Amino acid sequence: AQSVTQLGSHVSVSEGALVLLRCNYSSSVPPYLFWYVQYPNQGLQLLLKYTSAATLVKGINGFEAEFKKSETSFHLTKPSAHMSDAAEYFCAVSDSSGGGADGLTFGKGTHLIIQP
Amino acid sequence: GAGVSQSPRYKVAKRGQDVALRCDPISGHVSLFWYQQALGQGPEFLTYFQNEAQLDKSGLPSDRFFAERPEGSVSTLKIQRTQQEDSAVYLCASSYFGREQYFGPGTRLTVT
Numbered sequence: 001a002q003s004v005t006q007l008g009s010h011v012s013v014s015e016g017a018l019v020l021l022r023c024n025y026s027s028s029v030p031p032y033l034f035w036y037v038q039y040p041n042q043g044l045q046l047l048l049k050y051t052s053a054a055t056l057v058k059g060i061n062g063f064e065a066e067f068k069k070s071e072t073s074f075h076l077t078k079p080s081a082h083m084s085d086a087a088e089y090f091c092a093v094s095d096s097s098g099g100g101a102d103g104l105t106f107g108k109g110t111h112l113i114i115q116p
Numbered sequence: 117g118a119g120v121s122q123s124p125r126y127k128v129a130k131r132g133q134d135v136a137l138r139c140d141p142i143s144g145h146v147s148l149f150w151y152q153q154a155l156g157q158g159p160e161f162l163t164y165f166q167n168e169a170q171l172d173k174s175g176l177p178s179d180r181f182f183a184e185r186p187e188g189s190v191s192t193l194k195i196q197r198t199q200q201e202d203s204a205v206y207l208c209a210s211s212y213f214g215r216e217q218y219f220g221p222g223t224r225l226t227v228t
């Protein structure tokens with residue numbers, strides 16, 4: 001069975017500061033990992049995905065994540081937070097490339113708060 | 117082009133009523149998924165269709181939940197005899213042959 005754990009249900013950073021959202025996974029097979037963002041009353045939007053190519057993955061809106069097998073982690077970072085980054089962020093795991101041939105298993109989410 | 121659409125966006129049902137939630141996937145997307153997102157939680161997988169075939173329904177929480185996609189396009193999630201614990205946002209996603217899942221805005225179901 002696969003699972004993801006997101007450390008910290010709420011993370012608060014100042015505008016312009018580094019954003020770090022933590023995700024650890026558990027998988028019995030090589031995982032495919034995803035970060036999604038959810039704005040209020042909207043569906044989920046894919047930020048980036050790891051599908052066993054490069055371990056450092058760059059996504060939209062300046063976000064990136066690094067796959068570290070030894071630490072079973074896939075933390076999301078952004079060098080400089082913007083007010084528009086305030087949202088709910090979900091880490092997800094799948095055993096299928098693209099997450100599109102199998103259901104995704106999501107973490108509980110991290111609410112990112114940006115302080116002006 | 118148009119994204120995944122869901123209707124209604126909000127539904128209030130009295131306990132014991134039946135509800136039907138609709139999902140219109142992106143045109144041409146073969147795969148369709150339903151997820152349930154309880155308040156303050158991540159989405160949880162309910163069921164998966166490839167065209168009209170329901171290939172996985174392992175996440176449906178009880179036999180009161182039923183999903184169909186008779187013509188391989190629009191899908192309906194039906195909940196019979198709704199209970200308070202069914203209150204959640206129901207998300208639909210579609211994808212093209214194993215590629216990225218695109219999510220709709222969800223239907224927020226409140227059972228009173």
